[in-house]
Amino acid sequence: MNRYWSKSIAGLDPYTPGEQPQDHAYIKLNTNENPYPPSPAIAKVIRDYEIDQLRRYPDPESSALIESLAAYQGVDRNQVFVGNGSDEVLAHAFQAFFRQDYPILFPDISYSFYPVYCKLYQIDYQQPALDEAFCINIQDYASSNGGIIIPNPNAPTGIALETGAIRELLADNPESVVIIDEAYVDYGAESACQLIPEFPNLLVVQTFSKSRSLAGLRLGYALGHEDLIEALQRVKNSFNSYPINRLTSAIAMAAIADEDYFQDCRKRVIASRERLSTELQRLGFEVFPSSSNFVLVRHPGHAAESLYSELKASGILVRYFNKARIDNCVRISIGSDDECNALIAALSEIIG
Amino acid sequence: MNRYWSKSIAGLDPYTPGEQPQDHAYIKLNTNENPYPPSPAIAKVIRDYEIDQLRRYPDPESSALIESLAAYQGVDRNQVFVGNGSDEVLAHAFQAFFRQDYPILFPDISYSFYPVYCKLYQIDYQQPALDEAFCINIQDYASSNGGIIIPNPNAPTGIALETGAIRELLADNPESVVIIDEAYVDYGAESACQLIPEFPNLLVVQTFSKSRSLAGLRLGYALGHEDLIEALQRVKNSFNSYPINRLTSAIAMAAIADEDYFQDCRKRVIASRERLSTELQRLGFEVFPSSSNFVLVRHPGHAAESLYSELKASGILVRYFNKARIDNCVRISIGSDDECNALIAALSEIIG
Numbered sequence: 001m002n003r004y005w006s007k008s009i010a011g012l013d014p015y016t017p018g019e020q021p022q023d024h025a026y027i028k029l030n031t032n033e034n035p036y037p038p039s040p041a042i043a044k045v046i047r048d049y050e051i052d053q054l055r056r057y058p059d060p061e062s063s064a065l066i067e068s069l070a071a072y073q074g075v076d077r078n079q080v081f082v083g084n085g086s087d088e089v090l091a092h093a094f095q096a097f098f099r100q101d102y103p104i105l106f107p108d109i110s111y112s113f114y115p116v117y118c119k120l121y122q123i124d125y126q127q128p129a130l131d132e133a134f135c136i137n138i139q140d141y142a143s144s145n146g147g148i149i150i151p152n153p154n155a156p157t158g159i160a161l162e163t164g165a166i167r168e169l170l171a172d173n174p175e176s177v178v179i180i181d182e183a184y185v186d187y188g189a190e191s192a193c194q195l196i197p198e199f200p201n202l203l204v205v206q207t208f209s210k211s212r213s214l215a216g217l218r219l220g221y222a223l224g225h226e227d228l229i230e231a232l233q234r235v236k237n238s239f240n241s242y243p244i245n246r247l248t249s250a251i252a253m254a255a256i257a258d259e260d261y262f263q264d265c266r267k268r269v270i271a272s273r274e275r276l277s278t279e280l281q282r283l284g285f286e287v288f289p290s291s292s293n294f295v296l297v298r299h300p301g302h303a304a305e306s307l308y309s310e311l312k313a314s315g316i317l318v319r320y321f322n323k324a325r326i327d328n329c330v331r332i333s334i335g336s337d338d339e340c341n342a343l344i345a346a347l348s349e350i351i352g
Numbered sequence: 353m354n355r356y357w358s359k360s361i362a363g364l365d366p367y368t369p370g371e372q373p374q375d376h377a378y379i380k381l382n383t384n385e386n387p388y389p390p391s392p393a394i395a396k397v398i399r400d401y402e403i404d405q406l407r408r409y410p411d412p413e414s415s416a417l418i419e420s421l422a423a424y425q426g427v428d429r430n431q432v433f434v435g436n437g438s439d440e441v442l443a444h445a446f447q448a449f450f451r452q453d454y455p456i457l458f459p460d461i462s463y464s465f466y467p468v469y470c471k472l473y474q475i476d477y478q479q480p481a482l483d484e485a486f487c488i489n490i491q492d493y494a495s496s497n498g499g500i501i502i503p504n505p506n507a508p509t510g511i512a513l514e515t516g517a518i519r520e521l522l523a524d525n526p527e528s529v530v531i532i533d534e535a536y537v538d539y540g541a542e543s544a545c546q547l548i549p550e551f552p553n554l555l556v557v558q559t560f561s562k563s564r565s566l567a568g569l570r571l572g573y574a575l576g577h578e579d580l581i582e583a584l585q586r587v588k589n590s591f592n593s594y595p596i597n598r599l600t601s602a603i604a605m606a607a608i609a610d611e612d613y614f615q616d617c618r619k620r621v622i623a624s625r626e627r628l629s630t631e632l633q634r635l636g637f638e639v640f641p642s643s644s645n646f647v648l649v650r651h652p653g654h655a656a657e658s659l660y661s662e663l664k665a666s667g668i669l670v671r672y673f674n675k676a677r678i679d680n681c682v683r684i685s686i687g688s689d690d691e692c693n694a695l696i697a698a699l700s701e702i703i704g
Contacts, residue, residue, distance in 0.1 A: 002579040004529045004553060006451035014589030017412050028408070037404040046398055046599075052389040054603075055565040056380075060369050084436050087592040099358035113593075120590040177356045201356060213407040216598035227354040237366030238472040240439040246568035247398075247599055251406075 008122065015116045018319050027339050030317040032155075032184070032294050034213035035272075035336035036265045039258035042251050053246055060241045065249040068256050069221055073193055078226040081233065084243045086183060086207035086220025089232070090149075091117055092239070093203060093222065096231040097177040098123045100146025107136055109326055111155050111181065130157070130325075134288055134296075138165050142172055151181040153189045156321065156331040158290030160189035170199040177228065179203045186211035186266050187273070188291030193223055200225040210293055211266050212255045219244070219252050269293050269334050276332075276340045283344070283351055298329045302351060314346045360474065367468045370671050379691050382669040384507075384536070384646050386565035387624075387688040388617045391610035394603050405598055412593045417601040420608050421573055425545055430578040433585065436595045438535060438559035438572025441584070442501075443469055444591070445555060445574065448583040449529040450475045452498025459488055461678055463507050463533065482509070482677075486640055486648075490517050494524055503533040505541045508673065508683040510642030512541035522551040529580065531555045538563035538618050539625070540643030545575055552577040562645055563618050564607050571596070571604050621645050625686045631696050632684075635703055650681045654703060666698045 018031035062082050070077040083089035094117040098104045103124035106114050110127075118125045128140035134157040141148055148169065153160040170178050178201055180192040185206065192204050203224040209215035222232060236243065255262070277287045277295055285297040298304060307330055308320035319331040332343065370383035414434050422429040435441035446469040450456045455476035458466050462479075470477045480492035486509040493500055500521065505512040522530050530553055532544040537558065544556050555576040561567035574584060588595060607614070629639045629647055637649040650656060660672035660682055671683040684695065 002583065003527070004449055004580060005583045006448055008451065009448055009583050009586055012586045012590045014586055015593055017409070017593040020409055020411055022411050022415065031409055033409065034407045036407070038406050040403075042406070043403045046401055046403060049398055051392075051395045051398060054390050054394070054568040055386045055388070057369070057372055057383055057385065057561070057567040058570070059372055084595060084597075085592055087594070091591045096358055096361055097356055099360065116590050120587070175355070209409070215409040215594075216406040218410070218594060218597040228356060231354065231357045231361050234361055234364045234366055235472070238364045238468050239443045240437055241367055241369040242439070242567075242570060243436060245436075245570040245597070245600060248597060 011119060013116060013119050015113045019317060021317070025315065027316045027335065027342055029333040029335050029339065029343060030319040031215070032210055032292075032333045033215050034210060034265065034269070034293070035334065035339060036213055036268065038213040039255050039261045041254040041258045041261070045250050045254045046247070049247060049250065056246070058242045058244055058246045058249065062244045062249055065244065065252055068253045072256050073223055075193070075196060075223055076226070079196065079223055079229055081222040081229045081236070082244055083220050083222075083236070085209065085218040086181070086205050087113060088243065089205055089220045089222050090179075090181065091120070092232050092235045093179055093205070094118070094123060095121050096235045097203070097228070098147040102144045102146040104147040104149065105141050105145045106149045107154060109134060109154070109157060111151050112321070112323075114149060134159055136161055138169050138172070141169055145173065145176055147177045147179070148173060149179040149181060151183065152192065153184045153187070153291040155184065155292065156294070156319070156326065157288050157296050158184070158292040158294055159288060160291035163190045163192065163195070166192050167195060170195060170202055174201060177201050177203060179205060181205045183207050183210055184292035187270055187293045196224060200227065203228050208252055208255065212262065213265065214251070214255060217248055217251060219248055272337055272340055273334045276334060276344070279344050280347070283347055294331050294333045296326070296329050296331050299351065304328050304330045307350065310350045311343075311346055314349070316343055316346055363471060365468060365471050367465045371669060373669070377667070379668045379687065379694055381685040381687050381691065381695060382671040383567070384562055384685045385567050386562060386617065386621070386645070387686065387691060388565055388620065390565040391607050391613045393606040393610045393613070397602050397606045398599070401599060401602065408598070410594045410596055410598045410601065414596045414601055417596065417604055420605045424608050425575055427545070427548060427575055428578070431548065431575055431581055433574040433581045433588070434596055435572050435588070437561065437570040438533070438557050439465060440595065441557055441572045441574050442531075442533065443472070444584050444587045445531055445557070446470070446475060447473050448587045449555070449580070450499040454496045454498040456499040456501065457493050457495075457497045458501045459506060461486060461506070461509060463503050464673070466501060486511055488513055490521050490524070493521055497525065497528055499529045499531070500525060501531040501533060503535065504544065505536045505539070505643040507536065507644065508646070508671070508678065509640050509648050510536070510644040510646055511640060512643035515542045515544065515547070518544050519547060522547060522554055526553060529553050529555060531557060533557045535559050535562055536644035539622055539645045548576060552579065555580050560604055560607065564614065565617065566603070566607060569600055569603060571600055621686050624689055624692055628684075628686060628692045628696070632699070635696070635699055646683050646685045648678070648681050648683050651703070656680050656682045659702065662702045663695070663698055666701070668695055668698055
């Protein structure tokens, strides 16, 4: 460790994002990006943007954007928090809620950023195991805990919980904040948003990166009781007064306004997922039932790591996690139909 | 305190940014924004931007932007760190370097975000007092400390340190990271950048918000020894893999490339500052010698708080800090010549 570092820095275990090759040469099915461009309304926003506005700081409260999200989601404006990507929102939430006497809980197979945040904020955690079918068992979350975070649908499994199970989780844990990380919710799961009036311990986190085709924009948000939102604001205002840049707010509001386009893209991805799942099964893959924009698959006759490497060699990136229980799986993002066809062709070749 | 909050949250003392009225009705001389628009090259970047790129995550390393900054500043690419505004860069730096056994040091009159970061990361601090002329005395920073941060020029005084004094500070404190916060450096101070090869404990922080006219974009960066940059990357990669959005990188690179425009705006602001200072002195104000894009002033016959209120009533926003030692001062950002003239007219009226 360098003598100038704070003591905790050497012990950090930073997150490794999926490969982002900058040359665009690959068919990129590794980071769950949307195969379709963002709403055409955004092109107009950008084209007409008066750059003189950029010399001013943004509204530190992002009021217009927050009002737009509140109206869209049917909540009050003081029940909405925005951040520079849902990763930032999650980071603030870990700091705001999860530094407690008991460890927090999240599934053993889940978003791999959660243990990274725990190291950053020195939070203890336990990881109840998914069952053999990679499903979450709500009963595993009944012990004393300092908080719970569950992606719904879960990643990288793609498997969703029903709202009834989430309600049970919230009711069983009235002393803990329960974060439902809904990065992929628009592809088949039901949002826990509807439970916000009932449960002051619920925080729902969503993102513009997936179903809004705006991963490059960096915008995420949280919805929940105003007391939870206040804690997030206290952290944010102790960290960075203006996390959302002016163009980002303008673009995001245009995306929210174009509901038809959003619904259309969402449904196209779902339809492609169903087609792709069928074809993968035809090739002998086990496909976990996905409610998201990716499928987790494994093949009885082919090691996941070599599938990943052979696909990469043929110009297709998928995600391989070198981790217990899922090291025999690859996660494949749903591409356009052409990309899905190219994947199937390459896999047919590999599997022969 | 809400029962769901982490214990530290209620004790936070969030930063209060200057007013950002969203209706644009004021002559806004309160948050040190640039009176001139960003480089016209940016308009072209935005107009030509292919929105399809936004569906992809950014390069998590922001490599192209970092290379562009490294070339501009004459350092290696592994000596550059970028963040979502220099406030984010500073937050990460406090966490990465300042959690030490001894308190950190910064001036009693300085950027008011520093004590906020200290609360967030539970860092002890001491604040050596500026002298009567509001100058920093380097000898006050010789005690055992866990780090030092000094804005150069200082804010809200506008007064700069010479490079010789910074060299002395670095040499006196070989065991501490010394952060020189150069948000305003382009308006008359000399950058400590040139000392980076000599001092492995130096971190220089700069921003696009002021001299680049891009406060609305949110981009800041740090320059220093690669071991310091590595610590910042470890924190960043434990917090948010992709803090810089794609449009921001593209716009910032266009700004860096337009050196003539940058120099021209910078010089115009300096010339306006000198004119404004003279006129304020003519009205009886004491004007602290500024090397930045604002002036700190006080008037023997008029309370600062009422000057602030009366100016606001006449449509001009300046910054008033209700804080010991500077509660008899207002800070005035340098506007366009028209804005400066309007300010002088309003003050002449008020002072009579």
